[in-house]
Amino acid sequence: MPSAQDIAGGRHWHFFFAWLFVINGTIYVVTSALCRHFSRDLAPTRAELSPRHLWREIVDHARLRFAKGEEARHYNALQKLTYLSVIFILLPLMVLTGLTMSPGIDAAFPWLPDIFGGRQSARTIHFITASLIVLFVVVHLVMVVLSGTWNNIRSMITGRYGIEQKEPGE
Numbered sequence: 256m257p258s259a260q261d262i263a264g265g266r267h268w269h270f271f272f273a274w275l276f277v278i279n280g281t282i283y284v285v286t287s288a289l290c291r292h293f294s295r296d297l298a299p300t301r302a303e304l305s306p307r308h309l310w311r312e313i314v315d316h317a318r319l320r321f322a323k324g325e326e327a328r329h330y331n332a333l334q335k336l337t338y339l340s341v342i343f344i345l346l347p348l349m350v351l352t353g354l355t356m357s358p359g360i361d362a363a364f365p366w367l368p369d370i371f372g373g374r375q376s377a378r379t380i381h382f383i384t385a386s387l388i389v390l391f392v393v394v395h396l397v398m399v400v401l402s403g404t405w406n407n408i409r410s411m412i413t414g415r416y417g418i419e420q421k422e423p424g425e
Contacts, residue, residue, distance in 0.1 A: 303332035352381035
């Protein structure tokens with residue numbers, strides 16, 4: 256890894272991981288579209304988008320009440336909206352603002368900096384989107400740990416998720 260005195264090395268690492276990030280994201284979007292993951296698993300229903308339902312989920316998340324029983328097998332509305340926002344808003348915005356800061360890309364697409372109000376605005380938006388993605392990852396990891404680390408890891412690897420049954424009256 257580059258030292259604090261090696262800005263050029265840091266840029267090389269940044270571009271290397273940026274392209275890995277873009278390639279990985281592209282593969283994810285293509286395979287998810289082909290497998291209908293977005294429409295089957297991530298598309299929120301009209302009932303899930305009601306203010307009353309969303310508010311209840313926000314309160315449940317704030318109180319660290321996690322889904323049990325069959326509900327635990329599916330994404331809730333907050334998860335769906337968050338994942339869709341990250342996949343279709345934050346990540347494309349981060350890539351486009353990153354490309355906007357490149358003089359080579361600006362030469363090929365001179366209208367690109369105009370979309371974001373210039374390079375400095377693109378840099379600010381790039382930093383904000385990157386920060387929001389880091390926040391998403393941190394919150395995501397905390398929620399995985401709090402809701403059951405080993406069960407979640409096992410389900411990611413094997414596809415089997417241990418269901419905790421609801422208590423009568425819940």
